[in-house]
Amino acid sequence: MSEPANEEEGMSRKTFLGWAAAGLGGLIGLTLGGAGTGYVLSPAFQKKDEDWVDIGPAKAIKPGKPTKVDFVVRKRDAWTTSEKRSSAWVMTGDGEHFMVYDPRCTHLGCPYRWDDARKQFLCPCHSAVFDVDGQVVSGPPPRPLDRYQTKVVGGRLLILPQAIRGKA
Amino acid sequence: MKVLMDWINGRTGFDKIWEALMARHIPEAKGPVAWLYTLGSASLFVFTIQIVTGSLLAMNYVPSPEHAYDSVRYIGSEVMLGHLIRGLHRWGATAMVILVTAHMLRVYFMGSYKYPREVTWLVGVGLFLLVMGFGFTGYLLPWDQKAYWATMVGTNIAGQTPIIGAYVSKVMKGGPELGTATLTRFYATHVLILPALTALAVGVHLFLVVWHGISEPPTRKRDDDLSASGT
Numbered sequence: 104m105s106e107p108a109n110e111e112e113g114m115s116r117k118t119f120l121g122w123a124a125a126g127l128g129g130l131i132g133l134t135l136g137g138a139g140t141g142y143v144l145s146p147a148f149q150k151k152d153e154d155w156v157d158i159g160p161a162k163a164i165k166p167g168k169p170t171k172v173d174f175v176v177r178k179r180d181a182w183t184t185s186e187k188r189s190s191a192w193v194m195t196g197d198g199e200h201f202m203v204y205d206p207r208c209t210h211l212g213c214p215y216r217w218d219d220a221r222k223q224f225l226c227p228c229h230s231a232v233f234d235v236d237g238q239v240v241s242g243p244p245p246r247p248l249d250r251y252q253t254k255v256v257g258g259r260l261l262i263l264p265q266a267i268r269g270k271a
Numbered sequence: 272m273k274v275l276m277d278w279i280n281g282r283t284g285f286d287k288i289w290e291a292l293m294a295r296h297i298p299e300a301k302g303p304v305a306w307l308y309t310l311g312s313a314s315l316f317v318f319t320i321q322i323v324t325g326s327l328l329a330m331n332y333v334p335s336p337e338h339a340y341d342s343v344r345y346i347g348s349e350v351m352l353g354h355l356i357r358g359l360h361r362w363g364a365t366a367m368v369i370l371v372t373a374h375m376l377r378v379y380f381m382g383s384y385k386y387p388r389e390v391t392w393l394v395g396v397g398l399f400l401l402v403m404g405f406g407f408t409g410y411l412l413p414w415d416q417k418a419y420w421a422t423m424v425g426t427n428i429a430g431q432t433p434i435i436g437a438y439v440s441k442v443m444k445g446g447p448e449l450g451t452a453t454l455t456r457f458y459a460t461h462v463l464i465l466p467a468l469t470a471l472a473v474g475v476h477l478f479l480v481v482w483h484g485i486s487e488p489p490t491r492k493r494d495d496d497l498s499a500s501g502t
Contacts, residue, residue, distance in 0.1 A: 135320065135323060135324075135359075138352045138355050138356060138359075139323055139324075139327055139356070141351050141352040142327050142330075142350060142351060142352045142353060142356050143327065143330070144351070145350045145351035145352070145353070148351055149349070149351075181331070181342070181345055181349075182338065182341040182342050182344065182345035182349075183338070183341070
C-alpha cells in the first residue's frame with residue numbers, strides 16, 4: 104500500500120498516526136507489563152523474616168545445668184500470623200555464651216529430657232543418650248543434638264528456632 | 272520473516288482480518304466530534320487493563336471476612352508494585368464507568384443506535400449494566416467499612432422492590448444477613464460470571480460495529496428552515 108506523501112518530509116498523516124499509536128501503545132504495554140511482571144515476581148525479592156524469639160532474661164538461665172524453656176513462635180505467612188508453642192533446652196557454662204538445643208532427639212524426633220543425676224540427656228523412645236554438649240554418648244542417633252542460633256540483646260536471650268544440624 | 276507472514280496468512284487470512292478490523296473506513300469527523308468516536312475503544316482498552324490488574328490482584332486476595340481486608344492490605348504494603356496494580360484497578364474501575372457512560376451518551380445523542388444498529392445498541396446497554404455490576408460487586412471486596420455499608424445500602428435498596436424485594440435482597444446477600452456468603456458470592460460474580468458475560472458481549476458488540484461500520488456524525492441540512500420544522 105503506497106500512501107501519498109503530502110508532507111514535505113515524506114511521512115503521511117496516516118503513517119505518523121500509525122507510528123504514534125504503536126509507540127504509545129508500546130509504552131503503555133511496557134509499563135503495564137513491567138509492573139505486572141514485578142508483581143508476579145515479587146516473592147523472589149521478598150526477604151524472609153528472621154523470626155528471633157525472646158525467651159527471657161539471659162540471667163534467668165542458671166549456668167552449668169540445662170534448662171528447658173517454653174516459648175511461643177509467631178510465624179508470619181503472607182498476611183496471616185500463626186502461633187505455635189515450642190520449647191528448647193538452654194545450656195550455658197558462664198552465663199554469657201549459650202547453647203540452645205532443638206528439643207527433638209536426632210534419631211526419630213522424640214522429646215528427650217535432662218537427667219540431673221546422670222548429667223545426661225536421655226531419650227525415652229530408643230534409649231539414646233547425649234552429653235551436656237549435645238554429643239551422642241550411646242544409642243541410635245546419627246548425629247549430635249540440633250542447635251538454634253542464639254544472641255543476647257540488652258540482657259535478653261534471643262533464639263532463632265530453626266534447627267541447625269548438629270555436627271560431631 | 273516474509274515467508275513466515277505468508278505462511279500464516281495463507282492459513283489464517285490474517286491480512287484480510289487485519290484489513291477488516293484495523294484498516295476499515297470510518298466517517299470523517301473533525302475536532303471534538305472526532306474525539307467522541309474514541310470512547311468505545313477507550314472503554315475496551317481500560318477493560319483489558321482491568322483484566323490484567325484484576326488477575327494479578329486475585330493472586331493475593333482471599334474472599335473471606337477473616338482474610339479479605341488483611342490480604343488487600345498485604346497487596347498494598349508487601350507485594351512489590353502491589354500498590355500500583357491495585358491503584359490501576361481501582362482507578363480503572365472509575366474510568367470504566369465514566370467512559371462507558373460517555374460512550375453511551377455519544378451514541379444516544381448522535382442517533383447512532385438507529386437502524387441498522389439497534390442490536391449493537393442493545394448489546395451495548397447490556398455491557399453498560401455489566402460494568403455497573405462490576406462496580407457494585409467489586410466495591411465490596413476490600414471489606415472495609417465503606418465497602419460493607421455501601422453494599423448494605425445497595426442490597427437494602429434492592430430489598431425495597433415491591434413483593435419480591437425480600438427475596439431479591441436475600442439472593443444478593445446469599446442469606447438473611449450481609450456476611451461471609453455475600454463476600455464469596457460477590458467475588459465469584461466479579462471474577463467469573465461478569466468477565467465471561469462481558470467477553471461474550473464485547474465480542475458480539477465489536478463484530479456488529481465492524482459489520483455495520485461506524486455511523487456518520489449527524490448533520491443539519493443547510494437549507495433547513497428551523498422555524499418551519501414545527502418543533
